[in-house]
Amino acid sequence: MARERLNSGNERGIELPKAKLNRETLGHVSRLLSYLKPYRGKFIAALVCLFLTSLVGLAFPSFVGALIDTAQGKRTDDWLPATIPGILVLAFVVLGLQALISFFRILWFVTVGERALADIRRDTYLKLITLPMNFFAGRRVGELNSRISADLSQVQDTLTTTIAEMIRQAVLLVGGIVFMAIISKKLIFALLAVLPILIVSAVFFGRFIRKISREAQDKLAESNTMVEETLMGIASVKAFVNEPFEVKRYGGAIGEVAAIAIRGAKFRGMFSSFIVLCIFGGILGVIGYGCVLVSHGEITFGELLKFSLYSMFLGSSLGSFPELFANVQKTVGASERVLEILAEKGENVSTSEMADPIEQKIRGNLSFSHVSFSYPSRAEVEVLREVSFEASAGQRVAIVGPSGSGKSTTAALILQFYSPQSGEILFDGKLASQYSLTDIRNQVAIVPQDVLLFGGTILENIAYGKLSASREEVVLAAQRANAHQFIISFPEGYETVVGERGVKLSGGQRQRIAIARALLKNPSILILDEATSSLDSESERLVQEALEELMKGRTSIIIAHRLSTIREADRILVLEKGQIVESGTHQELIANEQGLYRYLSGLQFDVA
Template sequence: DRIALALVVLFSIQALLNYAQTYLLSAVGERVVAGLRQELFGRLLVMPPGFFAERRTGELTSRLTTDIGLLQGVLSHQVAEFSRQILALVGGVILLTLMQPRLTLTALGVVPLVVGSALFFGRRLRRVTTSVQDKVADATAAAEEAFSQIRTVQSFVQEPAERQRYGDRIRESVRAALVRAQIRGVFFGVLTFSTFVGIVIVLWQGGLLVLEGQLTPGELVQFLLYTITIAAAIGALASFFSSYQEAVGAAQRVFEILETNPSITDPKLPVDLPAGTRGSVSFEGVSFRYSRDPDLPWTLEQIDLTCAPGEVVALVGPSGGGKTTLVSLLPRFWDPDRGRVLLDGIDIRSLRLADLRGAIGIVPQDPALFSGSVRENIAYARPGASLEEVESAARAAHAHEFIERLPAGYETLVGERGVKLSGGQRQRVAIARAILKDPRILILDEATSSLDTESERLIEDAMAKLLVGRTTLIIAHRLSTVRRADRLVVLDRGRIVEEGTHGELLELRGLYARLYQRQFREDEPAVEVIAGRD
């Protein structure tokens, strides 16, 4: 009875220790993985737009999910099993050595073969796993692209083509995964063969020792049982090693991002942006190209432009002339290859990014809304803004009326990328967001391109009030909407070719005059966005 009770207590303690070991190691692994995910996501957030232009969203998402998922499996689950098997292996070898040192050396003779095969196949597993993860990322990117463009896919009846494209990516990932499975299969086959060879040798050598009277049959059976226990531990460790190598392959893709330094960062010794920023903007000898190839033409070349505080400057010209690229240099989405950009006489590269971008409000051509509520999207500019402040900004943008008609008002969810709102509604929400931010400098990139005539009438007064006292850069192809700006700057092929007021440029009878006359003939007169400017 005492022996039975002692065994129950012993096994209970073992169970508790196993629980503690599994939980603690898993908790540490989960926290490490969570920290790694946050670190990777944080690193991606500070990458400039050029980084994302060269990579697909689905590929980056795959690194956050699939790649780190492989690491999670090893760190959270298999580390505990690894530690248990190490203890079993070490303990078994010690017991065997105490029982029969000579036979133990015989049993361990297969270890070099096991270690050698592990190293040989491990390197190949790592490379193949990286390839598998790349193929999975390609499939994820294809799916993400199809979902994000679902209206285009369906309107052109391209569902079969997208299914085929995704299927091709999946088949490529399966082929790579099968290569990995073959390597794993050969590895475990070699491991199994080595283990059984070791057991057979132990049985043969042990039988000779029994015949010589150096070992009893019972001791041989006991030795074989311990040997099988060690073999099982070696098999489990080999499985862990295989998973570890696969995790290393995934980790390489993760650390490729973590070790990539963003090309646009805060300066080491930043200059404080004065509280009373006037909003003077200057481009001095600015040249820029997206490609690093020096043989390709400049996207912008020798741009010299100064915007006085509170001045409204319209950038016009043919598509591809460099208008959007020019204003993208101001918030440092890109840095010029030559020249510099100044804010109140300070080189913007000497300012903290948060200070610089905090002084700039942007209403893009295609407003970017998040999948939260209307209120959350407007308050994105100032997360702590009250409902009253949000409503005030919405009223100024003439968005309050349509928001109130939504099912849940300001708490209505707009869907991913704002798909539940019309183009004009999304643009008015974006304008309200810019109003709430109350920036010193405004960038309006085709800010009314999605509004009908009535909507333009509604926001004309709001925009005029918003622009007062703010330095504003407006990009528009609809020339009638900017003809009352303080100054128009005409860009063509990356150069400033004309500059002046609407009337002055018409008198020049140059590029602007030709563009204006062409649009005036083709379109009905559009409502002017900017009022109160003579």
């Protein structure tokens, strides 16, 4: 039953809007195309080359027809040389020019497309990492990653290939019709009689193809999410011996992807078969009619051959539009999902690559005044209710309480990850809203229970606290955090790669690197979120010594599960169900025989 619930929850995913080709969705695409503006010079040049190569391509049936008519002594094209060698020389010159122009057309289109895509990726990533925590609470990492990878790859195909190909086929289509009309109006009218049927059919089949393509994209993104989440939690998968379950779950997902794709292929195959039948059947009938006109002397054999070649151009262009149209459908859907991210309101934080100087210095005074808070995803559950407390600069204030009482939420509010629904948070007597987010977060540091290290070196992970720090500053911070000795014991020292999420290091080693990172940041306010709760005794001793060094001279908010680590705190706040039920020093609280703090202490050690 538990597995069924898990499977059901994972398969629901997030409902995304369906892509439709209308004014609104085309407006979405045009917003992405605005990224071409910085490169419009090369883009226009590429378009010119595209038109030239397409027009030159239309000249070759004329060369072939002229060769045939010249060989038979029937000239109809006065703009070409009068001899076969002359026609061939001109044809090869034009072919050489077309080859040269085609090179620059492809190079410039790809250059513009790739650079525009890089700009879109950068802006999407920038928007993602500056979005508030509310945004990430209701979304899965795999889904967001799919938007930057799969969806933008679809946009990339359109920018670098589909747009150019659609324009080229449109030029060939229109140009072919014009040249065919010049050759014989009777033949072109006969051929164009089948076009309305093709257009109506394209609209009809296009609806099905669009819907199926979108379903396939969504299911594929869902299956990719499963892979990512499974690999991130691979230790749990192995510990519970759930490899067969995960394989079955993923197999079901990709099976649905394959089924949808096959269903889409059936419709595309039916459409393609219909197009082939209509186009080439129509062309064959028109050529037969052309043979009748040749026999009556109304056109020459060379003109019929030219008309036939232009008919092939026309058929090829019309035949390619269904696939190009399907790509546009996919791009519309992909662009909508990307623009959903770009349209989100981000946090007002600095995005400069250089470290911004702190505009408003925080001395370390912190105050909560009647703060109440509920997470947006669970608005009905009040996590904090009318919480009020003060921490003076340099004080150590501990927050304890049962699980779910609101301890970590308090830390999140101090860091301004969320804003309270009511009440005020003040730094040095000023409302948090009077400071920039950058200033607050530059002067508040957190050492969490579960330390996240990036996949680079130890040096890079410590320097993350201050990107401009020198190696000497990093080493000094590591020494103060009791980390230097174990770091230099590694063969590569500070250049040791810690692995994904720091898996190559023990829990205590990761904690001390996190402490070194916080020391390097030199914050005014420090948050310790159960920083020693999961360590063995020896690691806890080393980490506790590092924490003592870290807490010197700065306001410290200590969220603790092990009450033995907070006995020396200046003040202890006891939270229960989002409310402060007790407050005082360790001795004051332990003396209250009916108090929650004494009860919690009794669960951990003898208080008699």
